[in-house]
Amino acid sequence: MFNxxxxxxxxxDAEKDAFQPxxxxxxxxGRVWLLVFxxxxxxxxxxxxxxxxxxxxxxxxxxxxxxxVDPASLSINGIPLEQLHPLDLTxxxxxxxxxxxxxxxxxxxxxxxYSREEIYDLVMRWVVQPQVVETxxxxxxxxxxxxxxxxxxxxxxxxxIFFRSWLTSQFLTTPQSSKPExxxxxxxxxxxxxxxxxxxxxxxxxxxxxxxxxxxxxxxTPLNRIIQTNINNLxxxxxxxxxxxxxxIFVRLLEPLTSGALFGYVKDATTANGRTILSAGxxxxxxxxxxxxxxxxxxxxAVPGSLRQASLGxxxxxxxxxxxxxxxxxxxxxxxxxILAVSRAVGETAPLVVVGASTFITFDPDGPFSxxxxxxxxIYQWTARPQAxxxxxxxxxxxxxxxxxxxxxxxxxxxxxxxxxRL
Amino acid sequence: xxxxxxSKNPYVFEVRDLxxxxxxxxxxxxxNLKIERNKITAIIGPSGCGKSTLLRAFNRMNELVPGTRxxxxxxxxxxxxxAPDVDPIEVRYRIGMVFQKPNPFPKSIYENxxxxxxxxxxxxxxxxxxxxxxxxxxLWDEVKDKLDQSxxxxxxxxxxxxxxxxxxxxxxEVILMDEPASALDPIATLKIEELMQELKKDYTxxxxxxxxxxxxxxxxxxxxxxLTGDSRAGTVIEYTDTKVIFTMPKDKRTEDYVTGxxx
Numbered sequence: 154m155f156n157x158x159x160x161x162x163x164x165x166d167a168e169k170d171a172f173q174p175x176x177x178x179x180x181x182x183g184r185v186w187l188l189v190f191x192x193x194x195x196x197x198x199x200x201x202x203x204x205x206x207x208x209x210x211x212x213x214x215x216x217x218x219x220x221x222v223d224p225a226s227l228s229i230n231g232i233p234l235e236q237l238h239p240l241d242l243t244x245x246x247x248x249x250x251x252x253x254x255x256x257x258x259x260x261x262x263x264x265x266x267y268s269r270e271e272i273y274d275l276v277m278r279w280v281v282q283p284q285v286v287e288t289x290x291x292x293x294x295x296x297x298x299x300x301x302x303x304x305x306x307x308x309x310x311x312x313x314i315f316f317r318s319w320l321t322s323q324f325l326t327t328p329q330s331s332k333p334e335x336x337x338x339x340x341x342x343x344x345x346x347x348x349x350x351x352x353x354x355x356x357x358x359x360x361x362x363x364x365x366x367x368x369x370x371x372x373x374t375p376l377n378r379i380i381q382t383n384i385n386n387l388x389x390x391x392x393x394x395x396x397x398x399x400x401x402i403f404v405r406l407l408e409p410l411t412s413g414a415l416f417g418y419v420k421d422a423t424t425a426n427g428r429t430i431l432s433a434g435x436x437x438x439x440x441x442x443x444x445x446x447x448x449x450x451x452x453x454x455a456v457p458g459s460l461r462q463a464s465l466g467x468x469x470x471x472x473x474x475x476x477x478x479x480x481x482x483x484x485x486x487x488x489x490x491x492i493l494a495v496s497r498a499v500g501e502t503a504p505l506v507v508v509g510a511s512t513f514i515t516f517d518p519d520g521p522f523s524x525x526x527x528x529x530x531x532i533y534q535w536t537a538r539p540q541a542x543x544x545x546x547x548x549x550x551x552x553x554x555x556x557x558x559x560x561x562x563x564x565x566x567x568x569x570x571x572x573x574x575r576l
Numbered sequence: 577x578x579x580x581x582x583s584k585n586p587y588v589f590e591v592r593d594l595x596x597x598x599x600x601x602x603x604x605x606x607x608n609l610k611i612e613r614n615k616i617t618a619i620i621g622p623s624g625c626g627k628s629t630l631l632r633a634f635n636r637m638n639e640l641v642p643g644t645r646x647x648x649x650x651x652x653x654x655x656x657x658x659a660p661d662v663d664p665i666e667v668r669y670r671i672g673m674v675f676q677k678p679n680p681f682p683k684s685i686y687e688n689x690x691x692x693x694x695x696x697x698x699x700x701x702x703x704x705x706x707x708x709x710x711x712x713x714x715l716w717d718e719v720k721d722k723l724d725q726s727x728x729x730x731x732x733x734x735x736x737x738x739x740x741x742x743x744x745x746x747x748x749e750v751i752l753m754d755e756p757a758s759a760l761d762p763i764a765t766l767k768i769e770e771l772m773q774e775l776k777k778d779y780t781x782x783x784x785x786x787x788x789x790x791x792x793x794x795x796x797x798x799x800x801x802x803l804t805g806d807s808r809a810g811t812v813i814e815y816t817d818t819k820v821i822f823t824m825p826k827d828k829r830t831e832d833y834v835t836g837x838x839x
Contacts, residue, residue, distance in 0.1 A: 372642040459679035463739070465640060467692035467746055468669030477691070478681060 208555075211548030212319050214294040217305045217312040218334075221282035222249070234276070242272040249280040278335060285334055285542045286312055319549035328515040329531070333542035336535075338550050340514055344430065344525035345499060345557065347518050351434020352441065352498050357491055359438075360445030364487075367446070368453040369475055388443035396507030399436025404428055404508055411435070413522030428509030431521040436508050437501060441494035448490020452483040485573040492565040499558055502529040528554040585653065588613050588750055588780045589634060594648035595809075596629050596638060603629045605809035607648075609799055616772060616781045618791035618818065621801030622833065626810025627784045630801070631752050634782060635671035636664040652750075669696060672743035676755040678735035680727030680742070685710075685719050688727040688738055692746040705745055712778075713741035714771050733764025740771065744779075751775065753783040757790065769794050788834055792822050800830045 224234045229241055237245075243264055247255055258264070258275065267275075277283065286309050289301050294316060305314045327337030363384075371377045408427035409415045456479050464474040480487075510530045518525045528550060535547035589611040596604040604626040611617050619627045632638045633650055636657060650657045657667050680688050689706045698705065706723070710716040715737040719730070727738055736756060743751055753772075757765040772781055772794050785791050791798055799815040814827045825831045 457679075459675060459677055460681065462637070462640070462675060463679045463681065463742075466635070466637060466668055466673040466675070467695075467742065468665050468667075469692070469695050470665055473695050477695075482682060 208548045208551050210290040210292055211545050212552055213291045214316070214545075215289040215298075215301050215305075215314060216285050216317045216545075217287045217309050217314045218283045219286050219309055219312040221284065222280055223311075224281050227276075227280065234281075235273070239267070239269045239272050242269070242276050243267075245280060246272065246276050249276075254279065278332075283334060284332075288541060288545055319545045320552050324546070324549055325553065328517070329513055329526070330515070331513075333540065333546050336543075336546055338528065338531060338553055340517055341526050341528045341531040341550070342553065342557065344510075344518050345527040345529075345554075347430045347521070348434045348437060348505075348525065348527055349495060349499060349561075351431060351521055352437040353491070353495060355435055355438035356442050356445050356494070360442050360491075361449050361487060363442075363446050364449030364453055365475060365480075368450050369471065369479065384443050384446055388447055391503075392440055392501055393503040393507060395436055395440040396504030398439065399432060399504060399508045403432035403435050407432075411522075413520075426509075428511075428524065429522045430518055430525045433505050433508050433510065433525060433527075434521070436504050437498040440501065440504060441498050444494040444497065445491055448493065449483070449487045452486025452490065453479060455486060456482045481572075485569045488565060488569040488572065492562055492569075495561060495565070496558055499561065500529055500554070502527075502533050505530055506533075528557065586613055587611060588652065589782075590649075590651040590654075591633075592649040592651065594630075594633060594646070594650065596626070596633060597645040597647075598641065599643040602807050602809040604633070605805065605807065605811050607812050609812055609815050611780065611782055612797065613780050614776055614778075615796040616776050616783060616794055618795035618798045619782065619784045619801060620786075620788060620791050620798060620833075621810070622803075623786075624810075625801045625803050627801050628754050629810070630812075631754055631782060631784045632673075634750070634752055635673055636667050637673065639664065669746060670748050671750045671752060672746055672748035674736070674739050674743055674751060674753045674756050677759050678732055678739055680730070680735050680738050682726065682728055684724045685727050685730070685738060686723040689741050689745045692742055696746060709741040709745040710738075712744050712775070713737045714767065714774070715741055731764070733760050733767060736760060736764070736768060737771065740768075740775075744775075748779070750780045750782065753781060755784055755786060758786060765790070788822075792818060798822075800825070800827070800833065802829055802833075 227234050227245055229237060229245075232241075234242075234245075246258075258267075264272075287305070293301065302314060305312060324337045325342070326339050327335065328340045329338075330336040367377070367381065403411050404427040411427045411429050411432040413429070413431075460478050460482065461474055464478050465471070469477070505527060511524045511526050512530065512534050514524055514526055516523075532547050532550045532554065535543040535550065538544075587610040589609075591607050591609045591611075594604060594607040595602060607630060619631060621627050629638060633646060634652075634657075638644045638646065646658055648658075652667075652671070655662070681691065683691070686706055689709050690702050693702070693705055707716060707720075710719060715734060718734060719725075719738075722729075727735065730738060736759075740751070740756075757768045760768065769790065772783070775781060783791075783795065795818045797816065798818045798821040799812045800821060801810050802813045803809065804811050804813065814821065814825060814830045821830060822834050825834060831837075
């Protein structure tokens with residue numbers, strides 16, 4: 154410690170003597186602030202862990218499943234259901250479901266063309282009809298395993314009790330269903346991907362173009378300052394307002410365009426009302442447009458002026474300067490902004506509700522003019538249902554959404570690093 | 577402006593009654609001077625007297641700053657650079673520039689040199705042009721084995737010579753240098769100065785410098801600039817042989833400045 158030094162060694166005057174008494178309180182203030190920062194970080198980590206714990210708690214755990222019809226009772230000549238010939242399965246199906254429903258299966262394609270697995274699925278779904286009667290959280294499943302087993306055996310003597318993950322490959326590949334055991338997120342994932350594709354195709358070029366114009370071509374006039382202020386303010390407008398805008402413009406006003414009617418692309422009468430992926434994508438595009446513009450402007454502004462001067466001084470045109478020097482240097486920053494904007498768009502629910510996302514569709518979106526649902530819409534729908542099992546699949550869908558976001562971000566970061574490594 | 581105009585005219589530039597404004601602020605006033613072909617002309621003077629502004633008037637770099645206005649004429653081979661039918665792109669193509677801070681492109685050394693020629697539609701052997709330009713800039717031996725490395729990987733002095741090579745590759749008639757050595761160490765500065773002596777065989781050079789010893793060492797003619805009048809705009813107060821400026825200047829202010837009593 155410096156204050157061990159004898160005072161006599163250092164020449165002191167009255168003003169300098171204030172140094173030592175202050176030193177202690179200065180260090181103390183530093184320690185207090187450090188503590189504040191550490192606590193802030195800790196709160197953030199705790200909140201994030203709580204979120205993940207909550208989701209994981211619902212997405213995995215014990216479930217008791219009761220079959221409406223015991224599969225053992227369906228076996229023929231002692232051969233269990235899983236090993237029966239397709240013809241026998243078809244016979245069982247025909248015996249147990251209503252005539253109308255069986256005709257419906259046959260209408261989709263002739264019964265002979267169904268594969269064994271498909272018929273088996275139909276039998277499970279419509280004859281055996283397994284039903285989740287109770288689920289337990291991951292925490293309970295791990296901590297009170299024996300008690301759950303005992304309780305379940307008492308309450309549901311018929312039920313099968315097993316540990317299950319609600320996030321399965323089947324969950325990813327099957328479309329929506331009214332029964333939670335059979336519901337999946339396939340349509341929602343495809344809907345989200347389609348929507349994001351349209352959003353990016355619209356917002357990225359328009360946003361970067363506007364940023365280039367604002368940064369490289371305009372000069373500082375009152376009009377431009379008003380435009381700039383407005384763009385900044387638009388970035389803070391609540392997303393539901395963009396939904397209303399999208400409803401008014403894309404769904405209603407531009408209906409012939411967004412429904413595909415203009416291109417003669419109308420599958421059936423119910424689709425042709427503008428509530429399509431195109432409308433949703435454009436609405437989200439409007440939503441993230443200010444974000445992309447602002448981020449791209451920042452990135453372009455960060456390109457040193459000396460680079461522009463070097464290029465212009467060689468006799469390059471303004472456009473050659475932008476294309477060969479400004480944009481390559483700004484690209485990593487522009488991409489970072491686009492990543493953040495897309496992450497926001499992927500998670501948006503409110504504007505899509507207004508624009509008219511379907512809450513229940515079972516067919517895949519096949520282009521910009523189809524009806525759609527997205528992952529956040531699906532999650533929102535499921536969490537609003539009274540049955541507990543829907544909350545389990547909602548948790549699984551949240552995991553899918555998080556994974557989708559991380560994948561999008563990771564690929565964008567890789568892309569960005571590739572670009573910035575080029576000298 | 578056509579190539580055919582290159583004449584026996586010993587003066588590359590002839591500046592007539594030049595005034596330069598930034599919005600309402602007059603930065604340079606009443607400049608008249610002629611710059612001789614294949615000579616090095618230095619522009620010296622205290623900070624903020626409009627040296628760089630004057631230099632940038634020679635290739636119309638000033639107008640990149642919004643609000644800049646130029647009055648008067650800058651004749652280049654008898655053609656006024658500020659005539660309405662003159663394209664600034666062509667002006668900068670024929671009058672190259674080297675800046676104060678080395679500013680190579682964040683591209684390979686090869687690309688740095690080749691890019692300017694390529695955008696102007698150079699049809700010849702690009703490898704040969706790159707080698708010739710780098711040799712002219714006295715950089716070839718240092719970089720010939722690493723042409724694909726980034727221009728930014730070079731040292732400051734090498735970067736500045738790369739910038740000179742880049743300017744030469746476009747094959748201009750004049751090279752303007754805006755304090756080309758002020759960001760460099762003495763050894764790198766010396767190399768740049770030697771290079772300038774080499775380059776004046778083929779090019780006309782105008783150089784702005786803060787360093788009076790440098791002006792005395794490298795230049796043939798020197799223009800002394802100073803803020804004058806009520807408007808405090810910069811103008812050339814004395815323009816003559818470098819030897820004369822530094823040994824027997826006519827103007828008292830020049831004498832004070834070059835002897836270090838002022839500025």
